Amino acid sequence: MITRTAEHRERVIQGALEAARWAPSVHNTQPWSFAVSGEEISLRADVDRKLRLGDPSGRELLISCGAALFTIRTALRCEGVEPVVRVLPDPDRPSLVATITLGEPAEPDDRVRAMGRQIERRRTHRAGFTDLPVPxxxxxxxxxxxxxxxxxxxxxxxxxxxxxxxxxxxxxxxxxxxxxxxxxxxxxxxxxxxxxxxxxxxxxxxxxxxxxxxxxxxxxxxxxxxxxxxxxxxxxxxxxxxxxxxxxxxxxxxxxxxxxxxxxxxxxxxxxxxxxxxxxxxxxxxxxxxxxxxxxxxxxxxxxxxxxxxxxxxxxxxxxxxxxxxxx
CATH class of the missing domain: 3.40.109.10 (NADH Oxidase)
Incomplete structure (x- = not known):
């Protein structure tokens, strides 16, 4: 049984959700919402933000939500917490994309830290690139x-x-x-x-x-x-x-x-x-x-x-x- 203070839990969850806001989404629609209960975060698809003509199946909406889910996972790991994730956990609630529970303590490696530092820096580019090659x-x-x-x-x-x-x-x-x-x-x-x-x-x-x-x-x-x-x-x-x-x-x-x-x-x-x-x-x-x-x-x-x-x-x-x- 892991014992966490309420202050620590709140700080970790707050940081993860603040990070999730910066995930990429189609047209920057940000088609997600969150709920918190104890040490569990619920990630939900906001269907009011779905592109009803361009994305009638919701494929791009769920790709966007998947990006938010990975961002939450990365932010939690940067805080030394291993997330426990259940994807589409309730068939009766199709908008519930995933639940993320705070798991065991885990020291983040350099790769996780490097990705975490890019969460708010990453930008979508909408033009051509320079001639510099990608290695x-x-x-x-x-x-x-x-x-x-x-x-x-x-x-x-x-x-x-x-x-x-x-x-x-x-x-x-x-x-x-x-x-x-x-x-x-x-x-x-x-x-x-x-x-x-x-x-x-x-x-x-x-x-x-x-x-x-x-x-x-x-x-x-x-x-x-x-x-x-x-x-x-x-x-x-x-x-x-x-x-x-x-x-x-x-x-x-x-x-x-x-x-x-x-x-x-x-x-x-x-x-x-x-x-x-x-x-x-x-x-x-x-x-x-x-x-x-x-x-x-x-x-x-x-x-x-x-x-x-x-x-x-x-x-x-x-x-x-x-x-x-x-x-x-």
């Missing part, structure tokens, strides 16, 4: 990190495969841009300059017009029909960086959560080495394109994320809701 040794390390969480990260190095992924992203972005209702759902999460909202993508967080990469991986059009967004240097093409696919062997809710945990683990590890990530989920939101990708490039595994990894010196703003807003 191959680091990419191999990211592959191992994803595997620990039950997912596969595959660097896409064949030029023809990179071109195919870019073309699928272009096709999906083109189709989605013609759907006015879906576009309105996306720009609902684009914050105007000076906005006091603490969710969504800040105007400074995406370029008004992104410099094209070669091949071009288009970004979401957060600046649709307005002049928001940051200025970008359009005089030259930006580097694609290293393209990678995150996949799982199945496509269940458990595996979506596992994909989210693997995603955050790789992002924090990459950030600790000065590498950022840009995400491209447009093709994964269209059934036929996702199936084509699964069969042609993913060896029949299910693609959960298309990303580009690279080095950038941009220091973009990010915003998060207060913990009080997330607690139930």
């Amino acid at each position: 191959e040794r680091l990419m191999d390390g990211l592959v191992r990190e994803a595997r620990i969480e039950g997912a596969r990260l595959t660097p896409v190095r064949a030029p023809v495969a990179v071109t195919m992924l870019a073309a699928l992203t272009q096709a999906a972005q083109g189709a989605q841009s013609q759907d006015r209702v879906l576009t309105l759902e996306v720009i609902r999460w684009a914050r105007p300059p000076g906005s006091s909202r603490r969710d969504g993508v800040p105007a400074e967080g995406y370029p008004r017009t992104a410099p094209p990469t070669d091949p071009d991986f288009p970004q979401r059009d957060y600046a649709w029909r307005h002049e928001w967004g940051s200025e970008a240097d359009l005089s030259r093409s930006a580097s694609v960086g290293e393209v990678a696919l995150l996949t799982t062997t199945g496509d269940t809710r458990e595996q979506w959560i596992a994909a989210g945990q693997a995603l955050q683990r790789t992002l924090l590890h990459a950030c600790a080495h000065g590498v950022s990530a840009a995400f491209h989920t447009q093709a994964l939101e269209m059934y036929h394109l996702r199936e084509f990708l699964r069969h042609e490039l993913c060896s029949d595994e299910y693609p959960q994320m298309i990303m580009r990894l690279g080095i950038t010196f941009d220091d973009k703003e990010s915003v998060r809701r207060s913990l009080a807003e997330m607690l139930q």
Whole structure:
């Protein structure tokens, strides 16, 4: 039986939940809420923040919640506590993603500490990268990190495969841009300059017009029909960086959560080495394109994320809701 003072327990849990706020989520929707009972944290999916057109199955919502779950685990380990996790513990409460209980004391190793230091520093990049290469040794390390969480990260190095992924992203972005209702759902999460909202993508967080990469991986059009967004240097093409696919062997809710945990683990590890990530989920939101990708490039595994990894010196703003807003 572990004896903890109330003050110690409160400090550890408070720190873990403060850290979880910084997990990545689609359009920075932050689709989660928390509840605390004694030494147990409940992580719940906030379905009111789900993208009802872009993510009707809730796949991206649960990937986002999986990223928050891994962040809680990492923060607890940094405090010397081993978390005891139950994923989807109650079939009668489908929004209950996981429970995390404070377990045995455990001294964090250097890798856990390094990831913990990146939780509030990590940023999603929404443009091209510099020409500085991502070390191959680091990419191999990211592959191992994803595997620990039950997912596969595959660097896409064949030029023809990179071109195919870019073309699928272009096709999906083109189709989605013609759907006015879906576009309105996306720009609902684009914050105007000076906005006091603490969710969504800040105007400074995406370029008004992104410099094209070669091949071009288009970004979401957060600046649709307005002049928001940051200025970008359009005089030259930006580097694609290293393209990678995150996949799982199945496509269940458990595996979506596992994909989210693997995603955050790789992002924090990459950030600790000065590498950022840009995400491209447009093709994964269209059934036929996702199936084509699964069969042609993913060896029949299910693609959960298309990303580009690279080095950038941009220091973009990010915003998060207060913990009080997330607690139930």
